[in-house]
Structures are given as structure tokens and as C-alpha cells.
Amino acid sequence: MSTVFANDRILVVGPSWVGDMVMAQSLFKTLKQQCPQATIDVLAPSWSAPLLERMTEINEVVVAPFQHRRADIRKRLQLGRRLRRSSYQWAILLPNSWKSALVPFWARIPRRTGYVGEHRWGLINDIRRLDRDRLPMTMQRFVALAGSADQPPPPRASMPVPELLVDPGQVRTALTATQLPAPDQPILVLCPGAEFGPAKQWPAEHYAQVARRYLSQGWGVWLMGSQHDAQAAARIAALCAAECVNLAGRTSLAQAIDLMSLASLVISNDSGLMHVAAALGRPLVAVYGSSDPAVTPPLTPNSTVVTLNLSCSPCFKRHCPLGHLKCLRDLTPDRVATAADQLITDAFQAATTQPMGP
Numbered sequence: 380m381s382t383v384f385a386n387d388r389i390l391v392v393g394p395s396w397v398g399d400m401v402m403a404q405s406l407f408k409t410l411k412q413q414c415p416q417a418t419i420d421v422l423a424p425s426w427s428a429p430l431l432e433r434m435t436e437i438n439e440v441v442v443a444p445f446q447h448r449r450a451d452i453r454k455r456l457q458l459g460r461r462l463r464r465s466s467y468q469w470a471i472l473l474p475n476s477w478k479s480a481l482v483p484f485w486a487r488i489p490r491r492t493g494y495v496g497e498h499r500w501g502l503i504n505d506i507r508r509l510d511r512d513r514l515p516m517t518m519q520r521f522v523a524l525a526g527s528a529d530q531p532p533p534p535r536a537s538m539p540v541p542e543l544l545v546d547p548g549q550v551r552t553a554l555t556a557t558q559l560p561a562p563d564q565p566i567l568v569l570c571p572g573a574e575f576g577p578a579k580q581w582p583a584e585h586y587a588q589v590a591r592r593y594l595s596q597g598w599g600v601w602l603m604g605s606q607h608d609a610q611a612a613a614r615i616a617a618l619c620a621a622e623c624v625n626l627a628g629r630t631s632l633a634q635a636i637d638l639m640s641l642a643s644l645v646i647s648n649d650s651g652l653m654h655v656a657a658a659l660g661r662p663l664v665a666v667y668g669s670s671d672p673a674v675t676p677p678l679t680p681n682s683t684v685v686t687l688n689l690s691c692s693p694c695f696k697r698h699c700p701l702g703h704l705k706c707l708r709d710l711t712p713d714r715v716a717t718a719a720d721q722l723i724t725d726a727f728q729a730a731t732t733q734p735m736g737p
Contacts, residue, residue: 392472392479393423397651400427401541401658406521407436408539429633433543459485471524540678541658545640553637567593567600570647572608576697578669579648581707583611587618588712594622664719668707669694683718
């Protein structure tokens with residue numbers, strides 16, 4: 380039974396990672412399916428605005444003016460008091476920290492839903508206990524909060540997947556800003572970074588080998604990521620005799636989204652940009668090392684996951700605790716390229732076997 384009502388104003392406290400924010404769209408879509416008239420605002424860091432602006436379910440981004448990992452109690456109190464005027468009926472908290480529950484509490488939102496997390500009794504009055512066996516995926520955990528506490532979660536297959544909308548005019552603007560011509564060849568986008576840490580990063584030498592393979596076939600290769608990924612991207616570019624276009628650290632998140640929409644193929648670590656590529660519907664090969672594709676998979680059928688499934692993984696560590704990083708170093712470029720070739724072949728066959736319209 381739906382727990383959303385037509386006049387509901389809902390405040391979702393969003394997560395602090397790009398990938399999690401993309402996956403949160405499955406919750407937004409679920410809420411809108413339950414009641415299309417409900418208004419959904421998202422309390423989130425300012426960096427997330429380009430993502431949320433590309434989700435049609437979102438009414439407004441309420442910028443959270445807080446320092447990362449800081450309590451900022453005074454600022455949270457001030458924001459909570461200001462949001463009382465918005466008359467929200469329901470707050471849904473996606474982070475598990477106690478501080479993320481303060482603004483909805485001080486905003487006097489009558490219903491405040493979230494998992495127990497950091498012992499948030501009192502701050503949350505619709506409290507849930509997370510059953511990781513029943514809800515193994517992050518996306519499932521988010522979507523489950525749209526139902527009542529005693530309601531079984533919907534089947535995975537029935538959950539809506541993220542879909543980011545891209546405006547062609549913004550794509551042209553992004554091309555101009557980065558001094559890129561509109562591509563007249565297939566584009567391979569490589570995302571060699573991972574904000575979480577090096578235990579999620581496939582070696583730059585492996586990425587370069589795959590890049591050279593596609594360059595030799597007449598593809599263009601774009602390297603994408605944040606400033607933190609610039610060193611890895613520069614290494615790949617150097618190993619490819621500078622034939623790649625290195626965009627790492629040169630684009631805003633909005634520009635990265637718009638440019639990635641032009642990709643014919645994306646190969647990425649388990650990262651925020653991997654989830655962006657999935658939400659754009661791009662053919663995607665996702666490389667997993669220390670993380671678990673059963674928890675944070677790409678949420679699109681147009682993807683394939685490559686992992687070695689070693690006995691020591693997933694370890695969920697930022698750095699390999701055994702010091703060898705075999706889960707990624709032993710994952711050969713040939714294996715990833717083969718998976719990519721098969722994905723492209725499958726996509727082509729699916730496109731050519733579509734039934735003709737009347």
C-alpha cells in the first residue's frame with residue numbers, strides 16, 4: 380500500500396557520494412509512482428545539483444551548507460528552523476549518521492524515516508532496522524524506505540532504475556567549453572578513478588592497453604574524472620602517445636555528464652561516474668576489485684560486470700590489506716576488452732533485431 384499522499388511535501392536527505400546519489404533516483408521514481416502529485420525536495424551538498432537537475436522527479440535542491448565530516452550544529456539548527464516554513468510532511472534520510480537527522484528534527488517534520496544508523500532514536504520516529512540479507516543492494520535499501528516498516532520490499536526486477544536526462548544544447552555547450560569537436564567516430568570513455576580509494580582502481584597500464592586497442596580501430600578515447608584522477612589519467616595518456624583526450628580535472632560534473640552521454644562505450648571502475656554512465660544508458664563495462672557488484676551494481680541492463688571473485692574480495696577496504704591488489708592487477712586487459720567487444724556486439728544485434736513499426 381502506498382505511504383505517499385497527494386499533498387505530501389517530502390524532504391529527502393541525500394547521500395554524500397555521486398554513485399549513491401544516482402542510485403537514490405530509484406527511490407525518487409518509486410515515490411512518484413506511488414503519488415505523481417507529491418513534491419520531492421532533496422537536501423544535499425551543492426556539488427550534487429547537476430545530478431539532481433537531470434532527474435525529473437526533483438522539485439528543488441536544498442543546499443546543505445555543511446563541511447564534510449563536520450557536525451556544524453549551529454548551521455543545521457538554522458537550516459532546520461528555516462525549513463519549518465516549507466511545511467514538509469515527510470522526511471526520508473538516506474545517510475546513516477546522527478547529524479543527518481538533525482535538520483529534519485529541527486524542521487519539525489512530523490514523519491522522519493530512516494535506518495537506525497548511529498543510534499538515532501528520537502531524532503527519527505519511523506525507524507527501520509536494516510536486514511542486509513533481505514536488502515543486499517544499496518538501491519534496494521533506498522527504495523524500501525518508500526514503504527511502511529511492515530511492508531515487504533518490492534521485487535528487484537520491479538524497481539525503477541536511474542535515468543539522467545541530457546539536453547542537447549547543454550551537450551553542445553560542454554563540447555565548446557572543453558574545445559572538443561562533435562565526435563564523428565565512436566567514443567570510448569575511460570574512468571580510471573575512484574574517490575573511495577586505490578583498492579577500487581584498475582591499473583593505469585591496463586586501461587592504456589585497452590585504449591590502444593580501440594584507438595587502433597579508429598575510435599576516439601576520452602579520459603574522464605575529477606582532479607583526484609588526473610595523475611592516473613595522465614599516465615594512461617602518456618602510455619597512449621597522447622592520442623587520448625584527457626578531460627580528468629578539466630570538466631565540471633555537469634559537463635562530465637553531458638559529454639559522457641556521447642559515449643559509444645564506457646569502461647569504469649566502481650565509481651560515481653560508473654553509475655552516471657549506467658543512468659545515461661551507455662554500454663558499460665564495470666570493473667570491480669575491493670567492492671561488491673552484488674551491493675552496488677550498475678543499474679542498467681546495458682552493462683556487464685568484470686571481477687575475479689577472489690577469496691579475499693570483496694574486502695571493502697580503501698587500500699589492499701594484503702598489499703598485492705591481485706583482484707585488479709590480475710584482471711587482464713584482454714578479459715575486459717573481450718567483455719566490451721561482446722557488449723557492443725550484443726547491443727548491435729539487439730538494435731538490428733528490433734521489430735519494425737506498423
